[in-house]
Amino acid sequence: MGHSTPEWVFIGAVTAILIWVGAESWNVEHSLEYAPPNSETVRVVGQQWFWSFQHADGTQEINELHIKEGIPYRFEIVSNDVVHSFSIPDFAILMDAVPGRVNTVWNVFDEQGEYLIQCREYCGMLHQDMRARLFVEPNTDNATAVSSESEPTISQGSGTAIIIAPGGGEVGSTGSGTMRVVEPRNLTQAPANDSTAATNATDGNTTSSGNASSTASASGPTLSIPAGAATPGNPAYAPDTLTVTKGDVITVTNDDTAPHTVTNGATPGDADAGQLFDTSIMMPAATAQIDTATVEAGDHPFHCTVHPFMTGTLTVQ
């Protein structure tokens, strides 16, 4: 080993760089490890294939998260089925959602705006569409901000925060894509065991089913989502072609163990998808109603935004 001096110098230099990298990482990571005690807690639930968020005050949001600027937030991340990963790339936030575990990550969002939330761990058929939106809002105690955002919205996105709800994603004609949000819209949601006393949507923005009564739902046509519908190839809707008379109120029941929707349009990418009728996300055993009074006569294909392979047709006479 006569010529070892240059090699030792080289190895020494490499080791010095590595020690520096390790020490800096330790410092930074150590300062990020523990959330400040005054953090607001948000529970993040990952599920095939959407995110739901539960705030400390009980508010629940699906695929949208509204938070205030400048406040430390602590996210408790859980999963209902397989491993997901909760990621907000603009803030370098990443934490896996592992079933059976509660992982936490915290951050102070210091810039207002609209950001992308995505799933970073492969989770199955619609992994690429498991996206949500983060709204960082000014820290004024504005309670109406949340409810005004939950109106049925079709808005143009631009810049780096375009989000397309499940199934979207073609290059839009405008070049920036159309943003559609899965949000409670013109329908009610109520637990199945309480269907006779179904109350209308709480956010008061229902456009068509505001007058749906329990008698209407009991006598009108029904559409059910059978168990196993979330698996491609199984029957998606029963019946998959439903014929109703204009004005009927359809009662939709989710008998499956996965969340579903009944949303007009053959695919989530259709231009008018979700504009004629949309149950929004129905959790297992939930029911919803579709009022056909505002739906014009004709054939209307519908699908499930969570599982776009689930399709059916509604014929209004």
Place this chain on the structure above:
Amino acid sequence: MVLELKKPRPIWEIIFSTHHTDIGLLYIIASMVALFAGGGLAMAIRAELFLPGLQVFSGQADFSRFFTVHGTTLLFLWLLPFASGVGNYLIPIMVRYKDMAWPKLNAVAFWIIPPCMFLVWGGFSDTTWNAYPPYSILKAPGPAADMWIVGLKLLGISSVLGAINFVVTILKMKHPDLPLMKMSLFSWAVLATSLMIIVAIPTFAASLIMLYTDRLGVTGFFNPEMGGDPIAYQHLFWFTFHPEVYIFVLPAIGMMYEIIPTFSRKPLFSYYSGVVALIVISIIGFGSWAHHMFAVGMSFTEKTVFMVGTLAAVPSSAMHVFNFLATMWGGRIKFAAPMLFSVGAILLFFSAGAGGVVNTAMPLDFLTHDSYWVVGHFHLFVMGTISLAFTGFIYYLFPLITGRMYDTRLAKVHFVLTFVGIAVIFGVQHILGLYGLPRRVVDYLPIPELIIMNQIASFGGWAIGASYAIFLYNMIKSAMFGKPANPKDPFELGTGVEYYYDYARRDPHH
């Protein structure tokens, strides 16, 4: 038979032979079949990602099947068998024994591989190559996932049998006049690799059985609904597959140790440092597996331990790079194809290693994890370093295997196209990762930056594909019609230098 210039034998004599060069040849041919099949899938993947939305595939499900089989094929059916093939070809020559220690076991180890290929390709599973539960046990469609599990299980058996054979051949059948410390560095690399295989693979073999019984519903090791822990699988998986990274790369480094001094026409800078680095990495390589799992919710202590373990593995890789460069320094270098590929591999090995240091720095890992940065990073390793060195070694062995010379002009075109393609596609993928593009997605947001960078990456990928089509043409044409090579000095490196392997060793003795 095209592959034999002198005294051609009928093809079945090669297929049913137990001679080490014949088995080695079968390994090399099988692995090259896998290389082209798996690479073909990558071309389709790049076509899909050329634009956002759906082009080639009907949805994420088909896309997942493609990238799963792409990864499985290239890691387990290209890299591992190719290293075994070259080991079979050269180890008995290098340790001066007539054959491998157990020729029939050697043939068994090879013939396990074609059924595995059939299982992996016949099933076309969509679990991703890491098959994380609970997805792989609860949701992944069968029988594809089951076929994948059985296929990998068999491959593990094949690897372990091959590794045992190498260890025994090197340690027990070595010629008594050849001390361990005079053995070639390629033999050292194969020895280190084989020992790592014997330690690492059984863990994954066990977890595959647990995964399979979980899929059957008999057990719940990784099923949270039955009280299992999905993270346990990830630990078992990475305990095998982080060392596996070194199992892939050490044979490539051994091959570069063969090529670089030869074409620099200069002795190796430091034999001892090469041996020490190989031994050190094969031990330290076992202390860093959980750096793949920083984001599963690890404690600060765990993260620190595995960051230190990962950083500790870097200096020995740096020692190899230094050794290569110091060997080339002042040499009369002849840039024939094997040397070009080796030099390209050194450059990309260095870049990939630098990216790896970024990944293991704890706060930065949360930026890069499961993004396209990671895709670019490990492709720089498996394609940019390992496959480049392997491809260079195919050119290097070509005169020994066929007795003919390849088309040197086409080989240089191949190198330039491949190197540029690799630098473009995987460099751009690092940047895509920093833009937040998650890996394993069939579709991405139609943001102009993402579209443009994906298109650049696709062109890079297709350049690699085109260059390997040239390579295939060159191999087939030269094997049939190439001009006969000088068996003593096929690369015309100098008069009187008898550095090349003994051509007569190819004649079977039984």
